[in-house]
Amino acid sequence: MILDYYCTDHEIVCCRACISDKHRLCQNVLPLELASNDVRKSALFNDVMEDMTHLITTLNALDNNRQSNLQSIEKSKSTITKQIRAVKSKFLKQIDDLERELTTTLSSLQRKHEIEINKQKQEISQVLVNVIENKNEMDFLSDHGSKNQLFIFLRQQVTNIHSPEVKIQQIVSDSQEFDITFDEKKDVKLKSFGSLSEYVQQCQVQYKPRKCQHAQIKAEPMKYIIGFEKNTGLKLKIGETYALQDVTVTNDNKLLITNAASSDTKLYVYRDCKDYETEITFSSAPHCVAVIPGTDRAVITLHNEKSIQFINTTKMTKGDTVNVGFLCFGIAAGRDRIYVGGQGGIIKTLDTNGTLLKTIEQGSNCIFFMVYNDLQDQLFVRYHDKLLCIKLDGTLLYSKDVSGVAGLTLDRQRNIYFGDFGTSIIQRMSSDGENYEEMLNQDNDINRPYGMCFNNDFTKLFIINNRHESVSVFKCK
Structure with missing residues (x-):
């Protein structure tokens, strides 16, 4: 039947049969001629036209983006082909x-x-x-x-x-009978010239309904770190004895640094990651420190006391101490869990109040550093000469041989950065453990590195350097 009525209660165009069947109780049913008066001047007309224009603009931008991506891939293919030939x-x-x-x-x-x-x-x-x-x-x-x-x-x-x-x-x-033979190497095999890596990031064109955002904008691409530039080192407090262990950044951009020197067992606080603000003194040497995401709380390990201690990062005051029952060094935190590792390859999972939930035994070596990967729900664990990736239930995903002991940290893409105290280098490894590369070395003034971390926007990398005595700062490129 002809659609000649409009029900404003249901915002639907309907026919006479529908009115008698489904809209008998509706109080605002208008003839279509009345409802359509001045439609060309109505806000509805303008909204729909603007929505369509907005959609067309977005689709054209998306199509251009896809075409640009095709051209980029073709260009990459040509470049890589030349590299392979070389x-x-x-x-x-x-x-x-x-x-x-x-x-x-x-x-x-x-x-x-x-x-x-x-x-x-x-x-x-x-x-x-x-x-x-x-x-x-x-x-x-x-x-x-x-x-x-x-x-x-x-x-x-x-x-x-x-x-x-x-x-x-x-x-x-x-006299001797001489002969010359050729011993061909039977196992000579050229398996690969190199490897190809795919880097995937979100499309830079986003769509939001026009009523939520009238101007279509490009999404800020997730920046991939390609290198580092030496910055001015952190100016440490004068007159202290330093044996720096670990470093991390709070949610309000304060730098926390643990010091295990016997005369200065402290946690130093630097506001805006550059200026000394205050310090907290502990009864024994602190080793590692981790911030609980989305909160104003941090937690440190006091290995000699077999304990962890909470800290209020707003007031910079000490909180509760929890005995974990073993020599603990490494610590990592998620939004609702704390992971403590130490002697005998033990990892204990606690809630954010310090209540023990689970114990995992992962090998027999001492765990010195840990970091939590929130995207894959994994833990990266650093032993002496070993770097492990494990699930939260303790299942080993992979193990890598590394040299010495030093800190761990993750960048925005969850690549792992780990140091080598013995050879004075910093390496980066993909989260799946397949690809890794050297990022910093002695040419960049790396000397016996230890704990390390990025700031909140991943524009700077802080490294405890020079045999635990200084904090070097590098700008991310």
Whole structure:
């Protein structure tokens, strides 16, 4: 039937049959002619037109974004193809160099043995000529000489024949049979020139309904850290003895640094991550510190007391102390859980009030540092010479051999940054443990690094450096 009515109660266009069936109790049913008066001047007309224009603009921007992405991938393919060919050329050059080296060595060995053998052939020829001459003379005397002559010659040869015998024995003794063989390496395999990595980020075009946001904007892309630039180091408080262990940043951008020096067992606080503000003194040396996300609370480990202690990061006052029953060093925190690790590979899970929920035994080595990956619900655990990734139930996902002991931290994409106290380097590893690269080393003034952390917007990296005595600051590029 013809749609000739409009029910304002239900905001729907309807026909006469619908009115009698579904809109009998509605008080605001209008004829379509009345409802449509001045529709071209109505706010509804303007809203719908603007919505459509908004949709068209967004779709065009999205289409342009997709086209740009296709072009970017094509450009990347061309660049990577050239890189692969360059790597191939390097390998072929190495193969040619190896061939020349083997050929040169072969020629050298051949010449050496030829000289020695030819020298022995000359000696053999000289002895052979002398023996043949004597043989011919004896044949002649046997046929044409007298008995006396033959007897005299034979007596001479009894004496003379000893000399070639000695020479022959010497030649035989000195002679060796030479041969040259080629031992081909059967297990030579070129498995890969390199590897390809995919980096995925959210499309920069976002859509929000026009009524929520009238101007379509591009989303700020998630910045990927490509390197670091040395910044001015943190100016530490003068007159203190330092054995710095760990560093972290609070939700209101305060830098917390633990000091385990026996004369200054403290937690230092630097506002805006640069200026000294205050300090908290503890009864024993603190090791690691972690901020509970979304709160004004932090928690530290006091390994000598087998305890953890809470801190109010707004007032910078000490809170409750909880005995965890073992020597504890590493600590990490999520929004509703605290994870404490230490001696014997033990990890204890507590709620944010310090109540024990679960105990995990992960190996037998001491856990010095921990960090919680909130995106995958995983823990990264640092032993001496080992870096482990485990699930929250203790299941081991993977283990990596690393050198020494130093701190851990995560960037925005949840890549793992870990230090090496022994070789003075900082490395970055993807969260799946497949790819890692060296980011900082002694050329960047890294010297025996330990604890480390990023600030809240991931623009700076703070590293306890120089054998626990300073805090170096690096700008992220």
